[in-house]
Amino acid sequence: MSYPSNSLLRVDDRIRKRNAAETRFKAYGITAIVIAVLALAVLLTSVLGSGLSAFRQTYLTVNVQLPEAKLDKSGVRDPAVMRKVTTIGYASLLRDGLLDTMQDAGITTQMSKKDVAKLISKEAPATVRNHVLANPEVIGTTMTFDLLAQGRIDGFFKGRVTLESAALDGNTSPEALMLAQELKEAGLLETRLNWDFLIAPDASDQRPEAAGLGVAILGSLYMMLVVLVLALPIGVASSIYLEEFAPKNRWTDLIEVNISNLAAVPSIVYGILGLAIFINFMELNQSSPLVGGLVLTLMTLPTIIISTRASLKSVPPSIRDAALGVGASKMQAVFHHVLPLAAPGILTGTIIGLAQALGETAPLLLIGMVAFVREYPAAFSPDAGLFGEASTALPVQIYNWTQRADPGFVERASGAIITLLVFLFIMNIIAIMLRRKFERRW
Amino acid sequence: MSLSLSVLLAIALSATAFLMAPRRALNLVSGDRRQLASLPKQFGLSAGLTVFLPAMLIALVGGLGGFSTTILPYIVIAVAVVALVVSVWQSRPDFIARNRAESLITLVLIAASGVAILTTVGIVMSMLFETTNFFQDYNWKDFFFSTEWSPNFRGDSALGILPLLWGTLYISFIALLFAVPIGLFAAIYLSEYAGPRLRSFAKPAIEILAGIPTIVYGLFALVTVGPFLRDYFATPMGFGQSASSVLTAGLVMGVMLIPFVSSLSDDIFNAVPQTLRDGSLGLGATNSETIRQVVVPAALPGIVGAVLLAASRAIGETMIVVLGAGAAARLSLNPFEAMTTVTVKIVSQLTGDTDFASPETLVAFALGLTLFVITLGLNVFALYIVRKYREQYE
Amino acid sequence: MLDHNRMDLEMHTQTKVKISAKDVQVHYGDTHAIKDVNVEIEDNAVTAFIGPSGCGKSTFLRCINRMNDTIDICRVQGDIRIDNEDIYDRRVDPVQLRAKVGMVFQKPNPFPKSIYDNVAYGPRIHGLANNKSEMDQIVERALRRGAIWDEVKDRLHAPGTGLSGGQQQRLCIARAVATEPQVLLMDEPCSALDPIATAQVEELISDLSKNYCVVIVTHSMQQAARVSQKTAFFHLGHLVEYGDTDKIFTNPEDPRTESYISGRIG
Incomplete structure (x- = not known):
């Protein structure tokens, strides 16, 4: 079909070329979005894929005899005497218990007793010992314990360890895996949900199956408290000054430029600051949530100030005029009228700042939070003061686990990331809901 | 008492x-x-x-x-x-x-706003103090111009910053090479083309990327991207055997920077007045011609500012390079090789048992100060450009 | 096809109708902005759209080169034809339409480029020049038609944003003219200008009507009376009255038109 030369319907080569360029350009845009979304999807699936199994754990059901002759030589349940029995003593009880349980179930094996005992986690004797010390009355009875299986056995049931890889592995063997399989069929071994992952403290290099996030979550919680208590009032106070009271001069200009720069300073620099000022100069405790909280406070402050100032700015001047007009002082106008109206925005900004602080790792490495800590830190102790006891934090625990040799720790690290992301998700949802609920259009 | x-x-x-x-x-x-x-x-x-x-x-x-x-x-x-x-x-x-x-x-209130100033003073003082201590033990020329980095505890360490800077810049360059086009195009598509349905899905998705802590990206580099690049690219093509590499860290950091670039440039595109777009469309330009020849040139200073801010982010990023780039200080062009950065070395020199008298520890403060000065320069310059740009259209 | 041509012929012999609109409806989301507008606009004349703010005159103007397509929530129904071709036909490329129907906006909006590049922008994207000297000629011709050549011929490579408001608006007119359009739409082109600049632009509009079909939206009734041959009065989305400018201003038929002209509404 042909049209007169000035018709709108005529399509010439040039138009065709230009339209092709338009289509290409759009395709670039779509490609960019697809790449970004795909990256997110791959990231999340890779983390979820390797981390979800951290919330499940393999346990052996073992009947253990707790003979008085071995566990309490005093016979009067004297704690001092009972404590003398070390985990090594308990380990042999567990080994015998497992062998007996296997015999009862009619399972036989060619493996040596020592190798069979390796099915049980090295952490298990300590668990049993603690249970016995806490409940001395169980001595002399036979108790059924759910004991952690060794990391490789656990990995076998989660697909991380195979018979082939076990053949090359000094810590386990194909026979051990086969035996575990038999135990599972006999109902003596089970992989099930494991909330201990969120509660238990970290465990040493050889025992990924026992490692948990308890201390790290507690430490992160303490730090968030410190950040909230310090950063929110300081941030709000300084925003109020800058936005409502400060004269516009060189000095306030300097503060403003300074704040926007602080927001862009690499986080590791704050770590150096914390190390030099808080630890070396002020001699606060290394690894303590107090120092961590202080460092994160300084880091979060610019974020909170920037968002608080934005929400103060969004309160229309007519509100201030109205208050001043009935004879309120400027201070009263701000505190009685402007601040309450800006509060939802300030809270949203604060939560987002906290979420940022919760995920921050680098500065915490420098102030010693990477240390191996198994004791739950107390919020206050006479020796260490407020939040002064050594602790670790969620993101640092993740880093810590990535540095361990045992592949079981990759699962733990990914599981910890899921936990961290869940916390962040909840915080962001709260922020979004706050914003939705209180959003005001002037 | x-x-x-x-x-x-x-x-x-x-x-x-x-x-x-x-x-x-x-x-x-x-x-x-x-x-x-x-x-x-x-x-x-x-x-x-x-x-x-x-x-x-x-x-x-x-x-x-x-x-x-x-x-x-x-x-x-x-x-x-x-x-x-x-x-x-x-x-x-x-x-x-x-x-x-x-x-x-x-x-x-005034005291509270002084905290921000004190923080900056604290940062500068803490690093300046230890850096002067460091330069008393170690020649500053060797630090800035030596191409060798090999700390040891026998007392004859070579602590040249150049290989670290090279690694830092190389990784940042790859990250920007990945993030800038993708971030820009994503921002352009979302603001100029996408319908409300796509926007309501893609925008939050990209924002989620921004909310993910860097340690997560680090683990992603270590566990997924590194081995993938090694097994499917480096080893078959004969470029090396290392899972941690410049490319691993660069790509993952690029992903991290996508939302940063796209949200900054989104703001900047929105600042370009609609009348300019109307003017171009009214002359019969297509959307893409309008964007390429009118919107982008008008927004160029802002975009440059955004890229500089992203560069400063990349240079100061720590966890991704700690887990993804490796620890070997090396001056090489091969992107599949492990290299290291300023931030990695700050972490490694300051963690573990540290002796605050030895140059091997103190060098971390000199590295930190160098990092601070570089990023500060980039930030001040970028914020200045962006500010000027905004004033132009206000 | 035959039908088409015959109709075309008839049109040309009887009147010089350039644009014809039938039953045009425009919705912005839930708002019904234009209601049942029917109008026939003549070639080589200036047609003015007048009416109080928000009456839909600018919206209707933007329908004629499909600028409303760029607004997501805007829906246009009805039939608008230029040279008897439906511009909302699925096969019509709005880009091509806009090359044929130029537009000048309320606020002068020169691109942040040089004066030369501002004018050359349209011809470049439409491929109207084969080489540099042809482009120079196009630019010069357009600037002359925009009545700004004498003022800028010595600084063609200075930025267009550095000109005064009136000069900027004439530059924008020159820019629109450079693509050789057949229709020129002007959306309150003088509302941001001072009286002297307004007079210059009005003079230019009268000149342009020799070669183009000019449609101008204006707030000022005096302006409509000065520059236009035909006037359309819009009120609350309706086209109330359309006719010769003289008649509308001296002897309007509709009481609403009269109220507006005499200053009782608007």
Whole structure:
């Protein structure tokens, strides 16, 4: 079909070329979005894929005899005497218990007793010992314990360890895996949900199956408290000054430029600051949530100030005029009228700042939070003061686990990331809901 | 008496002042509050702050300044008691307590905004101090111009920053090469083309990327991207055997920077007036011609600013490179090889058992200062450009 | 096809109708902005759209070169034809339409480029010049038609944003003319200009009507009376009255038109 030369319907080569360029350009845009979304999807699936199994754990059901002759030589349940029995003593009880349980179930094996005992986690004797010390009355009875299986056995049931890889592995063997399989069929071994992952403290290099996030979550919680208590009032106070009271001069200009720069300073620099000022100069405790909280406070402050100032700015001047007009002082106008109206925005900004602080790792490495800590830190102790006891934090625990040799720790690290992301998700949802609920259009 | 106990006492004293001052003022006018120059509450506030602030100031300055811990608590208490007496005595009906209270509150607000300044001063001082110590032990020329980095504990370490800078810049370059086009195109598509449905899905998805902590990206590099690149690219193509590499860290960092670039440039595109777009479309330009020839050139300064900010982010990023780039200081062009960065070395020199007298530890402060100066320069410059750009269209 | 041509012929012999609109409806989301507008606009004349703010005159103007397509929530129904071709036909490329129907906006909006590049922008994207000297000629011709050549011929490579408001608006007119359009739409082109600049632009509009079909939206009734041959009065989305400018201003038929002209509404 042909049209007169000035018709709108005529399509010439040039138009065709230009339209092709338009289509290409759009395709670039779509490609960019697809790449970004795909990256997110791959990231999340890779983390979820390797981390979800951290919330499940393999346990052996073992009947253990707790003979008085071995566990309490005093016979009067004297704690001092009972404590003398070390985990090594308990380990042999567990080994015998497992062998007996296997015999009862009619399972036989060619493996040596020592190798069979390796099915049980090295952490298990300590668990049993603690249970016995806490409940001395169980001595002399036979108790059924759910004991952690060794990391490789656990990995076998989660697909991380195979018979082939076990053949090359000094810590386990194909026979051990086969035996575990038999135990599972006999109902003596089970992989099930494991909330201990969120509660238990970290465990040493050889025992990924026992490692948990308890201390790290507690430490992160303490730090968030410190950040909230310090950063929110300081941030709000300084925003109020800058936005409502400060004269516009060189000095306030300097503060403003300074704040926007602080927001862009690499986080590791704050770590150096914390190390030099808080630890070396002020001699606060290394690894303590107090120092961590202080460092994160300084880091979060610019974020909170920037968002608080934005929400103060969004309160229309007519509100201030109205208050001043009935004879309120400027201070009263701000505190009685402007601040309450800006509060939802300030809270949203604060939560987002906290979420940022919760995920921050680098500065915490420098102030010693990477240390191996198994004791739950107390919020206050006479020796260490407020939040002064050594602790670790969620993101640092993740880093810590990535540095361990045992592949079981990759699962733990990914599981910890899921936990961290869940916390962040909840915080962001709260922020979004706050914003939705209180959003005001002037 | 410990300092914290004296601080608690001072707080108790200021609470007392807060309660006593209004009562005394009211007693003097036999309970007729209309005869007071200010609200009773203001009397309390004024007196409470008069007691609280000087005591806290002394405790804080004395405590930080290392003042004798045996005397300091008593000074704090003494000051609080004197202030209590004075402030309650001052609380007569004609005292305009509101003015006093408000000037004291203003002081608190000013002090709070000083924290930001103090932070910067603290950053600079802490690093400057240790850096001078470092340069007393180690020649600054060797630090800045040597191409060798091999710390050891025999005392003959080579601590040249160049290989670290090279790794930093190489990784940042790859990250920007990945993030800038993708971020820009994503921002362009979302703001100029996408319908509300796509926007309501893609925008939050990209924002989620921004909310993910860097340690997560680090693990992603270590566990997924590194081995993938090694098994499917580096090894078959004969470029090396290392999972941690410049490319691994660069790509993952690029993913991290996508939302940063796209949200910044989104703001910048939105600042370009609609009238310019209308002008171009009204002449019969297609959307893409309008974007490429009118919107992008108009937004160019802003985009440059955004890219510089992203570069500063990339240079200062730590966890991704710690887990993804490797620890070997190397001057090489092969992107599949492990290299290391300034931030990685700050972490490795300052964690573990550190001896604050040895140059191997102190070098971390010199590295930190260098990093700070570079990023500060980039930030100041970028923020300046972006600010000028915004003013142009306001 | 035959039908088409015959109709075309008839049109040309009888009147010089350039644009014809039938039953045009425009919705912005839930708002019904234009209601049942029917109008026939002549070639080589200036047609003015007048009416109070928000009456839909600018919205209707933007329908004629499909600028409303760029607004997501805007829906246009009805039939608008230029030279008897339906411009909302699925096969019509709005880009091509806009090359034929130029537009000048309320606020002068020169691109942040040089004066030369501002004018050359349209011809470049439409490929109207084969080489540099042809482009120079196009630019010069357009600037002359925009009555701004003498003022800028010595600084063609200075930025267009550096000109005064009136000069900027004439530059924008020159820019629109450079693509050789047949219709020129002007959306309150003088509302941001001072009286002297307004007079210059009005003079230019009268000149342009010799070669183009010019449609101008204006707030000022005096302006409509000065520059246009035909006037359309819009009120609350309706086209109330359309006819010769003289008649509308001296002897309007509709009481609403009269109220507006005499200053009682608007």
